[in-house]
Amino acid sequence: MSHDAxxxxxxxxxxxxxxxxxxxxxxxxLAVGIVVPLLVGTYDSETPRLGGFPFFFWYQxxxxxxxxxxxxxxxxxxxxxxxxxxxxxxxxxxxxEQSKGGQA
Amino acid sequence: xxxxxxxxxxxFLFFFLLVTVMGFMASRWRRAESLDNLDEWGLGGRGFGTxxxxxxxxxxxxxxxTFVAVPALLYAGSAIxxxxxxxxxxxxxxxxxxxxxxxxxxxxxxxxTPADFIRGRxxxxxLALAVAVTxxxxxxxxxxxxxVGIQVVLDVMGIGGAGESxxxxxxxxxxxxxxxxxxxxxxxxxxxALIAFVKDTxxxxxxxxxxxxxxxxxxxxxxxxxxxxxxxxxxxxxNADAIAAxxxxxKALFPPEAAQWGYASLALGSALAPFMYPHSLTGVLASKNRxxxxxxxxxxxxxxxxxxxxxxxxFCAIAAGIETDNAQAAVPQLMRDxxxxxxxxxxxxxxxxxxxxxxxxxxxxxxxxxxxxxxxAFINQNATPKQEATQSKxxxxxxxxxxxxxxxxxxxxxxxxxxxLGGVWILQTFPAIVGGLYTRWFHRSALLAGWAVGxxxxxxxxxxxxxxxxxxxxxxxxxxxxxxxxxxGYIALTAFALNLVVVVALTFVFxxxxxxxxxxxxxxxxxxxxxxDPGVEEIEVDELSTDTQTR
Numbered sequence: 001m002s003h004d005a006x007x008x009x010x011x012x013x014x015x016x017x018x019x020x021x022x023x024x025x026x027x028x029x030l031a032v033g034i035v036v037p038l039l040v041g042t043y044d045s046e047t048p049r050l051g052g053f054p055f056f057f058w059y060q061x062x063x064x065x066x067x068x069x070x071x072x073x074x075x076x077x078x079x080x081x082x083x084x085x086x087x088x089x090x091x092x093x094x095x096x097e098q099s100k101g102g103q104a
Numbered sequence: 105x106x107x108x109x110x111x112x113x114x115x116f117l118f119f120f121l122l123v124t125v126m127g128f129m130a131s132r133w134r135r136a137e138s139l140d141n142l143d144e145w146g147l148g149g150r151g152f153g154t155x156x157x158x159x160x161x162x163x164x165x166x167x168x169x170t171f172v173a174v175p176a177l178l179y180a181g182s183a184i185x186x187x188x189x190x191x192x193x194x195x196x197x198x199x200x201x202x203x204x205x206x207x208x209x210x211x212x213x214x215x216x217t218p219a220d221f222i223r224g225r226x227x228x229x230x231l232a233l234a235v236a237v238t239x240x241x242x243x244x245x246x247x248x249x250x251x252v253g254i255q256v257v258l259d260v261m262g263i264g265g266a267g268e269s270x271x272x273x274x275x276x277x278x279x280x281x282x283x284x285x286x287x288x289x290x291x292x293x294x295x296x297a298l299i300a301f302v303k304d305t306x307x308x309x310x311x312x313x314x315x316x317x318x319x320x321x322x323x324x325x326x327x328x329x330x331x332x333x334x335x336x337x338x339x340x341x342x343n344a345d346a347i348a349a350x351x352x353x354x355k356a357l358f359p360p361e362a363a364q365w366g367y368a369s370l371a372l373g374s375a376l377a378p379f380m381y382p383h384s385l386t387g388v389l390a391s392k393n394r395x396x397x398x399x400x401x402x403x404x405x406x407x408x409x410x411x412x413x414x415x416x417x418x419f420c421a422i423a424a425g426i427e428t429d430n431a432q433a434a435v436p437q438l439m440r441d442x443x444x445x446x447x448x449x450x451x452x453x454x455x456x457x458x459x460x461x462x463x464x465x466x467x468x469x470x471x472x473x474x475x476x477x478x479x480x481a482f483i484n485q486n487a488t489p490k491q492e493a494t495q496s497k498x499x500x501x502x503x504x505x506x507x508x509x510x511x512x513x514x515x516x517x518x519x520x521x522x523x524x525l526g527g528v529w530i531l532q533t534f535p536a537i538v539g540g541l542y543t544r545w546f547h548r549s550a551l552l553a554g555w556a557v558g559x560x561x562x563x564x565x566x567x568x569x570x571x572x573x574x575x576x577x578x579x580x581x582x583x584x585x586x587x588x589x590x591x592x593g594y595i596a597l598t599a600f601a602l603n604l605v606v607v608v609a610l611t612f613v614f615x616x617x618x619x620x621x622x623x624x625x626x627x628x629x630x631x632x633x634x635x636x637d638p639g640v641e642e643i644e645v646d647e648l649s650t651d652t653q654t655r
Contacts, residue, residue, distance in 0.1 A: 034194045037193045040359060052327070060412065061409065064193055075398045079398075
C-alpha cells in the first residue's frame with residue numbers, strides 16, 4: 001500500500017480535545033484494574049472466610065469479574081470516543097469489516 | 105515409580121495419536137498450496153465470531169504453565185505461588201492499552217514481528233537485532249517449561265523416570281523432546297489451527313472435571329484449606345531450625361509482609377511480558393480490528409477464574425496426601441489417584457497436547473524471527489525461499505535443543521522459574537517496543553544501551569540466586585533483593601527499571617550531543633488506523649512467511 005493514500009487522511013488537523021475527558025475516564029478505569037490487584041497488603045488476610053476460602057483467595061477471585069467489568073466499561077467508552085475521534089478526522093465511524101474472503 | 109496402567113495408557117495414546125495424526129494430515133492437505141509458508145496459526149480464528157475466538161484463545165492460555173507449573177508452587181507451600189491470578193487479572197487492562205496501537209502500526213506497514221516494528225520506528229538495525237535475539241533467547245526457557253510438562257505426565261504414567269541408568273531416568277524428557285521435534289518438523293504451524301478444537305475441547309473437559317470433582321471428593325474447600333494450613337504449620341514447626349538457618353523455605357498460604365512486593369512484582373512483571381514473545385504478535389494481528397482486541401480484553405478474565413481454581417489443585421494434592429519430591433508431579437499424580445483410569449488417560453492427553461502445541465508454535469515463531477530479522481537482514485539478503493525454509497526448520501530445532509539445555513542445566517525444583525527467567529529477558533525489550541508505540545523521544549542508541557544494561561544485570565542477578573538449601577547453585581529463584589534495599593522483587597522488573605533509567609539518561613545525553621536519531625518510517629496516525637482505513641491492509645497468511653516486505 002502506498003504512502004500517498006495515507007497522507008490523504010487529515011490526521012494532523014483533527015481536534016482530540018472533545019474526547020479527552022472520555023479517554024481520561026478510560027485510563028482511570030484501567031489504572032484501577034491494574035493497581036488494585038497489586039496492593040497485596042490490602043488483602044493478605046485469612047479472615048473473613050467465604051465458603052471455606054481464606055480472604056486472600058476469594059478476594060482475588062472476586063477481583064476477576066470486577067476488573068473484567070471495569071475493562072468492559074472502558075471498552076464501551078473507548079468505542080464511542082473512537083467514533084467521535086474518527087469523525088473528527090474525516091474517517092467513517094465504523095471501520096470496515098474485513099473477513100478472510102477479503103474485500104480489503 | 106508408578107506402575108503403567110493399561111487403560112490409562114491406551115486412552116492417552118488414543119487421544120495423543122488422534123491429535124498428532126490430524127496434525128500430520130493437516131500439513132499434507134495444505135502442502136500443495138504453499139510449501140514454505142510456515143505461519144497460519146492464530147489467523148485461523150479470523151473469520152470466527154467472538155465466542156469461538158474466545159474459546160480458541162482460552163485453549164492456548166491453558167498450557168503446562170497452568171496445569172503443572174503454577175499448582176506446583178502452591179503444592180510446595182510457596183507463599184508467592186498464587187501470583188498467576190493477579191498476573192492474568194492485570195494483563196487485560198494492559199493489553200487494552202497498547203495492543204490496539206501495535207495492531208494499527210503493524211497493519212499499516214506490514215510488520216509481523218516486534219523487530220520489524222523497531223526497525224521501522226527507530227531506523228536501527230542493531231536495536232532490531234537486539235530485540236530479535238532477545239525474543240529467541242527468551243522463548244527457549246518458555247519451551248523448556250512445556251517440555252517439563254510433557255515429561256512429568258509421562259513420568260507419572262510410569263513411562264521411565266526411575267531406575268539406575270540415566271537413560272531410564274531421563275527417558276520421559278527425551279521422549280518429550282523427540283515428540284515435539286517430530287511434530288514440529290512434520291506439520292509446522294498449520295496443525296495447531298486445525299487441531300485446536302479437539303485440543304481445546306479436551307482441555308476444557310478436564311479443567312471443569314478437575315475443579316469440580318476433585319475438591320468435592322476431598323470434602324470441600326473448607327476441609328482442604330484447613331488440612332493444608334495444618335500441614336504447613338507442622339512443616340514449619342518440625343523444620344524451624346532449618347528454616348531459620350536458610351536451609352529450607354517456610355511454607356505459607358499467602359505472602360507475609362516481606363514477600364508482598366515479590367508477589368506483586370511477579371504479577372506485574374509477568375503481565376508486561378507476554379505480548380513481546382515472537383509467537384504472540386501473530387495472534388494479535390489475526391484480530392479483525394482494534395475493537396475486537398479491546399472487547400476480548402474485557403472478556404478474557406474469565407479464564408483467570410479457571411486458572412485460579414487449577415492453581416488451587418496444588419492444595420488439593422496436599423489434602424489428598426500426595427507425597428512427591430517433584431512438586432510438578434503433584435497434580436498429575438492427584439488426577440491419577442482420584443480419577444478413574446480412563447479419565448486419567450484423557451486428562452494426561454490433554455495436558456501433554458496442551459504443552460506440545462504451544463511449544464511447537466513458540467519454536468516455529470522463534471525460528472521465523474531468526475530467518476526474517478537475522479538471517480535475511482544480516483546474513484543472506486538474497487536468500488531463496490528454499491534457503492529460508494531450510495533456515496526456519498533448522499533453527500526451530502536449535503531453539504528446541506536450547507530449551508532442552510535449560511531443562512538439563514537449570515534447577516527444576518519449580519519449572520515456572522524457567523518461564524520467569526524468560527520474562528527477565530523479554531521485559532528488556534519493553535522500553536523499545538511499548539515505549540516506541542507512544543513516543544519517538546527515546547534515542548535508539550539509548551534504548552540499545554538500556555537493553556544491554558538490563559540484560560546483563562538481569563542475567564547476572566538471576567545466575568547468583570541459589571536454590572534454597574543448596575548454596576553455590578544458580579538460577580534458583582526469580583526473586584532477588586533490590587539493590588540498596590532489603591526488599592525482594594522479581595528480577596525482571598528491577599532490571600527493567602534500571603534499563604529505563606539508562607534509556608532516559610542517555611537519551612538526554614545523545615540528544616544534547618546531536619547524535620542522529622535516524623528516520624522514523626511511521627507517522628502519528630499509523631497508531632490509530634483501523635481496518636479498512638487508507639493504507640491498512642489485511643495481513644495475509646502468506647505475508648507471515650519470512651519474505652514479506654514491510655512498507
